[in-house]
Amino acid sequence: MHQSTxxxxxxxxxxxxxxxxxxxxxxxxxxxxxPDSGLYEIIEKRIKTSANPKDERATTGRFCWAAVISALxxxxxxxxxxxxxxxxxxxxIVIFIIFPQIGLHTTSNIYKTLSVETTSSSAENLYxxxxxxxxxxxxxxxxxxxxxxxxxxxxxxxxxxxxRISGANQPAQKEAVNxxxxxxxxxxxxxxxx
Amino acid sequence: MSxxxxxxxxxxxxxxxxxxxxxxxxxxxxxTNRRLNVYLRxxxxxxxxxxDILAETYTQIWKNAASFKNQSQVLTWMIGISxxxxxxxxxxxxxxxxxxxxxxxxxxxxxxxxxxxREIISRALARLSVRQREVLDLAFYQELSYxxxxxxLSIPKNTVKxxxxxxxxxxxxxxxxxxxxxxxx
Numbered sequence: 001m002h003q004s005t006x007x008x009x010x011x012x013x014x015x016x017x018x019x020x021x022x023x024x025x026x027x028x029x030x031x032x033x034x035p036d037s038g039l040y041e042i043i044e045k046r047i048k049t050s051a052n053p054k055d056e057r058a059t060t061g062r063f064c065w066a067a068v069i070s071a072l073x074x075x076x077x078x079x080x081x082x083x084x085x086x087x088x089x090x091x092x093i094v095i096f097i098i099f100p101q102i103g104l105h106t107t108s109n110i111y112k113t114l115s116v117e118t119t120s121s122s123a124e125n126l127y128x129x130x131x132x133x134x135x136x137x138x139x140x141x142x143x144x145x146x147x148x149x150x151x152x153x154x155x156x157x158x159x160x161x162x163x164r165i166s167g168a169n170q171p172a173q174k175e176a177v178n179x180x181x182x183x184x185x186x187x188x189x190x191x192x193x194x
Numbered sequence: 195m196s197x198x199x200x201x202x203x204x205x206x207x208x209x210x211x212x213x214x215x216x217x218x219x220x221x222x223x224x225x226t227n228r229r230l231n232v233y234l235r236x237x238x239x240x241x242x243x244x245x246d247i248l249a250e251t252y253t254q255i256w257k258n259a260a261s262f263k264n265q266s267q268v269l270t271w272m273i274g275i276s277x278x279x280x281x282x283x284x285x286x287x288x289x290x291x292x293x294x295x296x297x298x299x300x301x302x303x304x305x306x307x308x309x310x311x312r313e314i315i316s317r318a319l320a321r322l323s324v325r326q327r328e329v330l331d332l333a334f335y336q337e338l339s340y341x342x343x344x345x346x347l348s349i350p351k352n353t354v355k356x357x358x359x360x361x362x363x364x365x366x367x368x369x370x371x372x373x374x375x376x377x378x379x
Contacts, residue, residue, distance in 0.1 A: 132206040
């Protein structure tokens with residue numbers, strides 16, 4: 001509303017009667033010049049280049065992308081729809097601010113090697129290990145070969161490897177565990193608990 | 195204001211247009227062009243390009259006559275087409291319009307000694323917002339029912355009623371400021 005009208009109290013004095021308003025609208029309309037006399041010729045030229053209304057209906061009866069887009073555009077121009085769309089967008093933004101993890105993470109925070117065995121019959125031989133950052137790769141490989149150990153998964157988010165000790169018997173496996181646990185290359189070594 | 199459900203004198207003309215009859219379309223143009231022209235001139239802040247919009251309105255009416263579903267008066271449907279084109283034009287001009295084009299800003303001070311009564315009334319009307327002018331035009335010049343205005347503006351019927359009420363009050367306030375009472379009109 002215009003500044004000068006917004007401050008007024010519409011109930012302070014009796015309103016103008018409908019007849020008066022009608023007279024005002026008609027009188028002010030009378031002051032408006034009629035469209036140029038040549039306007040219809042312009043319209044006629046335009047409609048001659050377009051199809052007959054019936055033909056138009058026949059063509060629009062079929063699936064027509066232009067008509068769909070036009071209808072969609074007209075629908076989107078409705079102020080109420082525009083506000084609705086803005087409200088939905090705002091709601092989505094708020095949800096992402098409040099719950100930033102939505103859509104970005106799944107159930108697990110640790111990524112997995114695709115080939116990892118999720119169901120292992122020898123789960124009791126699985127160990128979690130973290131190697132020192134300074135440990136050379138060749139030394140780690142040598143240690144794993146000596147202890148008959150293979151990496152089954154990792155490194156995880158915190159640098160954790162899952163190792164499987166495949167010693168021939170229990171004393172051999174125990175010895176391998178001791179070797180790994182006491183190795184200067186290994187920073188952390190514990191049995192995996194399921 | 196027209197009553198709802200009455201017979202629509204423009205319907206046979208639109209039906210003739212659907213059949214592709216140029217003479218009947220011309221009649222439809224002759225009967226309605228003045229009303230659409232007044233509506234557009236009250237809607238748009240700048241008077242430039244109004245005839246283009248009017249020409250485009252009638253082109254759209256010709257093309258889409260067959261899609262009229264008889265759910266409102268023919269004039270309401272035609273004004274709806276005109277309104278959509280006017281709104282597009284307003285949004286196009288919004289970013290680079292000239293402040294001088296706004297009638298409510300351009301309206302001179304209330305020195306009505308030299309001005310005649312009709313000029314003052316026009317000035318008072320020009321000081322209303324576009325929304326208020328539009329609703330007064332639809333209700334009291336185009337004689338559309340509240341139901342038709344509600345459909346046209348996509349707002350509830352009660353909102354139309356309150357908008358008309360506030361527009362009337364705003365016009366009275368402007369006329370009071372200019373020293374014009376209802377008896378002078």
